[in-house]
Amino acid sequence: MKDDLVRFSLRQRLEHLLVMLLFVVLALTGFPQKFSGSGWARVLVDAMGGVESVRWIHRMAGLAFAAVCAIHLGTVIALVLTGKARPSMVPGRKDFSDAVQTLKYYLGVVDVPARFDRFDYRQKFEYWGLVMGGLVMIATGLILYFPILVTRVFPGVAIPVAKVAHSNEGLMALLVVTVWHVYNAHLNPDVFPFDLTMFTGRISRHRMEHEHPLELARRERKA
């Protein structure tokens, strides 16, 4: 539409697309290993060419995910340090007060919802959840990938610790994505059936007024 605003750059859209695809691949090759006793796991593994190839795909996708994470974090840190981007994902005191006000609004204690900047507290929560969870998955995944190397330095129990953490963190990520992300990007009545912003990079002025009024105001002041 004519009055659409640009919300995400090509790099950000590509990063999201890559993480999304890698997440699906990692889940499809990871959970059959976690739930190896169930029938569906065997069907999936056989369809993907056996457990050896499933593990190979999982490790390659994991390495690719680690690379995407490293490139992303490196880029945003460089952009923020050189002043080319605002540290808009960094949580601040306002995010806590926004969360409290939102809950109050939902409960009917206050009449006006919180007004958000570029990213609301839920988006920051999900972003940092992905970053932190991703780092746990990468670290524990590498430990499980190279157990012999790891136990040259660390005690052997590091391997089962990493395995329990990797397996549970992966389950948590899947649950957060299916419950929280699918709700926010698809089922939330504000965006139902599909919030395309992350793919097209564009958002309507109406939604900006509604969802990110502080950012809209700042952008218009600048202009």
Place this chain on the structure above:
Amino acid sequence: MLIVRPAASAFGLMAALLVFAPVPAAGTAEEEIETCLACHGDAGLTKDLPDGRKISLHVDRDAIARSVHGRSLRCTDCHSGMVEVPHPERAAKTAEEFRSGFREACKPCHFDKYAQSLDGVHAKVLAAGNHAAPVCTDCHGAHDVAPAAKPRTRISDTCSACHPDVADTYLKSVHGSALARDGNRDVPICTDCHRAHDISDPRIESWLVKTPELCARCHTDAKMMGRYGLSTNVVQSYLSDFHGVTATLTRSRHNDARSDVRVTALCIDCHGVHDIAKTGDARSPVLRANLVKTCRKCHPTAGENFPDAWLSHYEPSWGKAPAVHAVKVFYGVFIPFLIGGLCLQILLQLWRIVVNR
């Protein structure tokens, strides 16, 4: 196969000797046995085979009386075609060929076992031309056929005739020694793992990956394991770990190829096969002092810490592997807390939207 031919030339000499003997297959089984024993009761009765060897045709009268068939079967029930004297000529050229034809004799009455044995590795070896492969009578006996597993040690004695090294190793293992020492009824004998008639080739991958099920049959039996103070969690803890997951996920694959390189470590790769020892035994490959060496069979570069990556079939608890248990407990609390909180916020938002309308 025994091929009955009408003319007798190899038996010519014997036919001349027996030409006045009465014709069997008349009267009772008892009478028939006595008729045959008239000649075959002679300990010196032999036959020259075309390959130059000599086989005994003597039948021990007492063996027949001792056998499970006793005197209820006629000689010709098994030795079909031998109703005339002189006997028809046989096609067998060697002692092995002659002997390997005997399984056909059991087939009419024990057809189920006969059919099973066709799936067995011994039948495959025989079909490939190796006449040393055992047939029914090699394991069960012929005129002295007796219950195969009475006493249970009889089984390993039977197998040891051809597999003496394996049988020796087995008798020194925790299972075999308990059997030999006090006739333990719980420990497995050869046929419990390998089966009796449809014996698989134990070297093929699709059989090997199923061996944990064999161990599980006894090692998940709480009553039986209780008698020896052994854990029944060993199979579950194996299956939920890396090696067990691989075994489970490769079970559906049909690979009849023999492979020296294992797809994953199975029970037998750490504990041994016929030489399984008590885990506390100094010889046991799973004793902590021997464990690095065991791991290095597959992981040649493994260091001293590496074996501790495996919790020795223990479930993590505050007493055993507390770090692993702590991580488990953390996620056990954190995941429901987090997902519950997120669901709650979603419900609150939806409630607000409904109320606003």
